[in-house]
Amino acid sequence: MTSARLRARSQRQGLLSFSLLLLGAGAVALSASSTSAAYTSSSYAHTDDLTAEIPAPLSVGLSPGQSLDTGSGVGNDGNAYVWGRTDMSLAGGAAWGGTWKGPTRVGGLPEGEVAAVSGQIYGFNALQLTGEVWGWGNNPERDGTGAGRLDQRPERLRVGSNWNGNGTRLTDIALIASTEQAGAGIRSDGSVWAWGDPSYGGFFGNGAKQVPGLPDPLANDGEQFPVYITGGYQNFWVILNSGEVWYWGGASSTPGADKASNSGARVSTALAPWFRAAVGPGDGYITRIAGGKNLGLAVLSDGRVLTWGGSGRIGNRPTPPAASEPGLVNDTVLRDIVDATSAHTGALLRDSSGNLFSYGAADDVGSNPRTPTLLDTEVIDLAAGQGHYIWRKANGEYWGKGFNAQGALGTPLGSGLRKLTLDLGVLD
Numbered sequence: 001m002t003s004a005r006l007r008a009r010s011q012r013q014g015l016l017s018f019s020l021l022l023l024g025a026g027a028v029a030l031s032a033s034s035t036s037a038a039y040t041s042s043s044y045a046h047t048d049d050l051t052a053e054i055p056a057p058l059s060v061g062l063s064p065g066q067s068l069d070t071g072s073g074v075g076n077d078g079n080a081y082v083w084g085r086t087d088m089s090l091a092g093g094a095a096w097g098g099t100w101k102g103p104t105r106v107g108g109l110p111e112g113e114v115a116a117v118s119g120q121i122y123g124f125n126a127l128q129l130t131g132e133v134w135g136w137g138n139n140p141e142r143d144g145t146g147a148g149r150l151d152q153r154p155e156r157l158r159v160g161s162n163w164n165g166n167g168t169r170l171t172d173i174a175l176i177a178s179t180e181q182a183g184a185g186i187r188s189d190g191s192v193w194a195w196g197d198p199s200y201g202g203f204f205g206n207g208a209k210q211v212p213g214l215p216d217p218l219a220n221d222g223e224q225f226p227v228y229i230t231g232g233y234q235n236f237w238v239i240l241n242s243g244e245v246w247y248w249g250g251a252s253s254t255p256g257a258d259k260a261s262n263s264g265a266r267v268s269t270a271l272a273p274w275f276r277a278a279v280g281p282g283d284g285y286i287t288r289i290a291g292g293k294n295l296g297l298a299v300l301s302d303g304r305v306l307t308w309g310g311s312g313r314i315g316n317r318p319t320p321p322a323a324s325e326p327g328l329v330n331d332t333v334l335r336d337i338v339d340a341t342s343a344h345t346g347a348l349l350r351d352s353s354g355n356l357f358s359y360g361a362a363d364d365v366g367s368n369p370r371t372p373t374l375l376d377t378e379v380i381d382l383a384a385g386q387g388h389y390i391w392r393k394a395n396g397e398y399w400g401k402g403f404n405a406q407g408a409l410g411t412p413l414g415s416g417l418r419k420l421t422l423d424l425g426v427l428d
Helices: none
Strands: 007-010 014-017 050-053 070-074 080-084 101-105 114-120 123-128 133-137 173-178 182-187 192-196 226-231 235-240 245-249 261-267 286-292 295-300 305-309 337-342 346-351 356-360 373-376 379-384 388-393 398-402
Touching: 070 114, 080 123, 114 173, 114 182, 123 173, 123 182, 133 182, 182 226, 182 235, 226 286, 235 286, 286 346, 295 337, 295 346, 337 379, 346 379, 346 388
Parallel strands: 173 226, 286 337
Antiparallel strands: 007 014, 007 050, 070 080, 080 101, 114 123, 123 133, 173 182, 182 192, 226 235, 235 245, 245 261, 286 295, 295 305, 337 346, 346 356, 356 373, 379 388, 388 398
């Protein structure tokens, strides 16, 4: 999941500064020039030329996503790395692949130019500092490239066509995210684009498509500009500058009142009581979201946490409200939370002091308890795949637990809590 500070300018209004939601450590500044639009959205009409600038956030460290057997991250050298399962084209054009592999630089991406990586079940997208998006892996129709390559190399996404088609290249993207079988990103003009399986937040047809249904991002001095995007199991969420939460895709990770929306984005009615405009002064509003299979959570600006999902997947919070609808976890258990991530059946949450908490379903592969419980301390980075969890401590150690059939957590085989033997120092 990613967030950014946004700026927009127009000939009519001059420079506009949009206030950023309190998104904690997710907001990262980058000393690189952003780029203006290479093509214009057809969804909104303006009397003046309007462009926006979002510096692509350089996300060095562990990468989020829905990968099954592969860990991923962005190195301090600006390159993408994968480990565990690296065959099935998951290492791009790298010379070797297999299982139980150590950190491998993805071959075929522009050297030193990777700003972010996001993973699907068996594929990846990478955001280049220039704003272009690359895809690679076992399923080109999901990563947005649409057509295979004999040498397995990553390729850049195009609008409305495969990588080797005639569509315009997808450019000026500032933030990316993934579900299990689709990807999405926010462009610097405030439009949102998606690709991949329509049941997982993508859209029918080849290449990237603009997500319909979202409000005009530049109306009312940018009040509805998207500032955050993240993927659950089957759906994407975006948070607007106003604090509203919108979503599209399947409904496995959404609250019960938010039904599947495969044809375009909808505002979340279930989460509306926690929009910034709906809460009183000093009360918490939604700043980040995560979701798995029949499991979802949202972190509020005051550090409290909402959960929803199956009865055994809500952090043992009180009911009512019904488990399928958002409800607050007791703040004596979870408070001052600033970051969170979700696997299919459980979640990790970090507070401002670096304390790491976990909870999950009875069948969680990482054996997370039903009630949120302290797991570790001095944690500065965290990520999850479909069934595995990885985090980095302030002393540089990487720890993990969960599904480890092909080495996403390194050796030995097994799901138990362990200090990783993988050398992930390139991510520091």
